[in-house]
Amino acid sequence: MSTHASADVHHHEGHDPYLAHHFEDRAQQDEAHSLGLWVFLSTEIMFFGGLFLAFTVYHVLFPEAFGLASSRLSVSWGVINTIVLLVSSFTMAMGVHSAQVGSRKLLLTFLSITLLCAGAFMVIKGIEWTEKYHHHLIPGASFHFDLNDPTAPETQLANWGERREAILIADPHVERHAQMFYVMYFCLTGLHGIHVLIGMGLITWMILRAKRNEFNTRWNTPIELTGLYWHLVDVIWIYLFPLIYLIHRH
Amino acid sequence: MSDQASSMRHTEDKIDSTHFAHHIISPKVYLTVIVVLMVLTALTVWVAYQDYSHAWSLANLAIALGLATVKATIVCLWFMHVRYSGRLIQIVIAASLLFFMLMLFGTLMDVWTRHNVTSADYGSPEPTYEQRRDVHLPIGDDKHSH
Numbered sequence: 001m002s003t004h005a006s007a008d009v010h011h012h013e014g015h016d017p018y019l020a021h022h023f024e025d026r027a028q029q030d031e032a033h034s035l036g037l038w039v040f041l042s043t044e045i046m047f048f049g050g051l052f053l054a055f056t057v058y059h060v061l062f063p064e065a066f067g068l069a070s071s072r073l074s075v076s077w078g079v080i081n082t083i084v085l086l087v088s089s090f091t092m093a094m095g096v097h098s099a100q101v102g103s104r105k106l107l108l109t110f111l112s113i114t115l116l117c118a119g120a121f122m123v124i125k126g127i128e129w130t131e132k133y134h135h136h137l138i139p140g141a142s143f144h145f146d147l148n149d150p151t152a153p154e155t156q157l158a159n160w161g162e163r164r165e166a167i168l169i170a171d172p173h174v175e176r177h178a179q180m181f182y183v184m185y186f187c188l189t190g191l192h193g194i195h196v197l198i199g200m201g202l203i204t205w206m207i208l209r210a211k212r213n214e215f216n217t218r219w220n221t222p223i224e225l226t227g228l229y230w231h232l233v234d235v236i237w238i239y240l241f242p243l244i245y246l247i248h249r250h
Numbered sequence: 251m252s253d254q255a256s257s258m259r260h261t262e263d264k265i266d267s268t269h270f271a272h273h274i275i276s277p278k279v280y281l282t283v284i285v286v287l288m289v290l291t292a293l294t295v296w297v298a299y300q301d302y303s304h305a306w307s308l309a310n311l312a313i314a315l316g317l318a319t320v321k322a323t324i325v326c327l328w329f330m331h332v333r334y335s336g337r338l339i340q341i342v343i344a345a346s347l348l349f350f351m352l353m354l355f356g357t358l359m360d361v362w363t364r365h366n367v368t369s370a371d372y373g374s375p376e377p378t379y380e381q382r383r384d385v386h387l388p389i390g391d392d393k394h395s396h
Contacts, residue, residue: 031336038339042346049350056354057361075295082291090284093275093329100274231330235322242314246298250310 018219030221037225041232044195048236051191055184055243064167065177067248069145071154072137073185074128078245081124082237088117089234092203096227099220104210107223111207114230118200125193129186137182145178185244192240195233202226273334283328290321 016026023029059066095110136144147164149155157163167174206226209215215223294317302309327333332340 031338034335035339035342038342042342045346045350046353049353053354053357057357060358060361079291079295083288086284086287086291089287089325089329090280093280093283094277097275097277097280228330231325234329235325238321238325239315239318242294242298242318246295246314247311249298250301250303 016218033221033225034228037228041228044232044236048188048191051184051188052239052243055188058180058184059247062171062174062177062180063248064171065174066181068147068154068167068174069137069178069181069185070244070247071249072135072152073245074131075245075249077124077128078241081121082241084117084121084124085234085237088114088121089231091117092227092230096220096224099210099215099223100217102217104213104215107210107215108207111203111210111223115200115203115207118196118203122193122196122200125189125196129189132182139179139183139186143179143182145175147175188240188244192233192236195236199226199230199233202229273331275328275331275334279328283324287321287324290317290324293317294321 019026019029023032091110091113095107095114098104098106098110132138136142146152147155147167154160154163171177203226206223209222294314297313297317298310300310302313306312326343332343
């Protein structure tokens, strides 16, 4: 009690129930909370950074194989998932805004839409991964990448015969090296997918807490920090999408 | 108890919004941001199908990464409120990006400047024309299989 009393003397006449006693004021407390999460997000950047680096190195080593393997991904699913995730980022930002202005109803609506978008993203990822499974594109013993497959998108090209010759001269083991693209594809989208699932867990938790009326105009830090995490998941996808779906499309 | 409750109410009146680090951004700004992000996504897909490789072999990749960086920066500045964050948070972000760039730069300097590593046929002797045509060669047995 004495600490509270002295804090009151130093700063406010009253005591803010949402201010922890080891902080000077709300501005300092809020910045400390954000800073803590940003330090975590920095470790996430380095975490994904290692995979992005590995992807880049193998892309430099096997450009033909990466171009071919990437062309077997569905750009339309990639675009739809990008839109879904961008929309979810927008609704998350609107959720944080609703919490800041104290609208519990809007907060719950926006969090629910965000959760729905995250679920849709994972369902689409599931459809894509299943497709890869049926086409024997999961790395491992049953991996099979065939330049002579008449159903593959690249063999539909008008000048495929010429291109095929050029590719095989540049990289005779292109079919084997294509497997490396799928190793990187599943590691990157898999790790990103795990982050989406964790995000869904956090958003669900926030929905439950908002239902218990835990947030108001003066206390919404958990919503804001969940938002920061969710936006990072979106930022990572912003880089993943062109790198894995759009390389060598021209 | 009643004393405590009245002092709480008293407190709420006393604390004004200037004590909060949050900067409340208008929904109009968020709406503008999402529209810009959608337009940039459409642009990213469109340029991926244009061929700029005659100018520079990495032009398409550079444009795609450039657009992604613009999108990521917009998300950070407005959705993640970095535009309104304190200097300390901005330094943490800049530092993490700097170290990521260092890691990328250092490694690629090595990979790009080794001719034998950038060759797709790393470690094996130059294949003959017949061998090049036969893509079903077993791994590492290029010399002996024919």
